[in-house]
Amino acid sequence: MTDHEVEFFKENGWVLLPRLVGPGRVDGLRDRALGYLRTRSRERATLVDQAFGQSRDIAESDEAFHDLAFDAAMGRCATRLLHGVRGVRVQVTNLLIKEPGDDGHGATEFHQDFPWMPMDRSAMLTVWLALADVPAGMGSLRFYNGSHRHGVLGRSFTRDGDDQLTQHPWLKELELSPPLDLRAGDATVHHALTVHGAGANRGDTPRLSFTVTYFDADALYTGTPYKQTDGLGLQVNAPFDHPRFPVVSHA
Numbered sequence: 001m002t003d004h005e006v007e008f009f010k011e012n013g014w015v016l017l018p019r020l021v022g023p024g025r026v027d028g029l030r031d032r033a034l035g036y037l038r039t040r041s042r043e044r045a046t047l048v049d050q051a052f053g054q055s056r057d058i059a060e061s062d063e064a065f066h067d068l069a070f071d072a073a074m075g076r077c078a079t080r081l082l083h084g085v086r087g088v089r090v091q092v093t094n095l096l097i098k099e100p101g102d103d104g105h106g107a108t109e110f111h112q113d114f115p116w117m118p119m120d121r122s123a124m125l126t127v128w129l130a131l132a133d134v135p136a137g138m139g140s141l142r143f144y145n146g147s148h149r150h151g152v153l154g155r156s157f158t159r160d161g162d163d164q165l166t167q168h169p170w171l172k173e174l175e176l177s178p179p180l181d182l183r184a185g186d187a188t189v190h191h192a193l194t195v196h197g198a199g200a201n202r203g204d205t206p207r208l209s210f211t212v213t214y215f216d217a218d219a220l221y222t223g224t225p226y227k228q229t230d231g232l233g234l235q236v237n238a239p240f241d242h243p244r245f246p247v248v249s250h251a
């Protein structure tokens with residue numbers, strides 16, 4: 001990662017990292033992803049399910065995705081991008097699929113990731129890795145530049161019409177990132193406060209991606225109810241010192 005890429009992320013709240021993963025490795029990851037996604041639940045109960053399908057926590061059971069998410073170089077990149085943090089932990093890994101066609105998935109409404117989180121600070125980012133080519137028309141992510149500097153703007157996906165642009169029309173004054181044509185192995189990285197979304201998949205093959213979310217290793221648990229952390233025995237006002245959240249990198 002170059003100094004320019006780090007500066008771009010600080011300024012805009014997102015950055016494109018071309019060729020984060022080389023072609024041979026990404027082909028292997030894509031084959032594994034297709035196997036898992038075939039067996040995923042197809043329920044469309046929530047507004048998120050209507051935007052994309054998921055296989056959450058994939059790195060807990062799959063060695064290849066584990067190696068990538070917990071790669072020390074990835075951790076160092078996340079630590080560097082999050083400016084001022086001493087290290088990072090993995091919050092979640094995920095395989096995402098956006099199916100094309102009339103009975104496929106819809107758009108991903110513009111939202112922030114952080115408002116759901118049980119962490120006491122917002123230093124958190126997601127690496128979104130294209131597992132196959134994702135031309136813009138297949139729904140690569142778009143970002144409101146600089147929106148990460150406007151604080152916590154509230155939850156989306158709780159009811160129809162709660163996307164960030166409806167809640168905060170002033171966001172349209174910010175520049176929208178250009179449509180990105182990603183090749184397999186390219187990644188975008190976005191801050192958890194950056195308002196982002198994606199169009200529906202207008203291609204004819206599924207949009208496939210792997211995501212890993214890193215957060216400040218010094219963040220404290222707030223006790224906010226959250227499916228992933230409920231019942232783990234985490235202590236309110238203490239760090240996430242639990243086998244589910246190992247520290248990946250210390251600066």
Ligand SMILES: O=C(O)CCC(=O)C(=O)O
Nearest residue numbers: 052096108113126198211
């Ligand atoms: O892939 C998408 O359409 C949305 C993913 C997303 O919002 C995220 O990874 O934070």
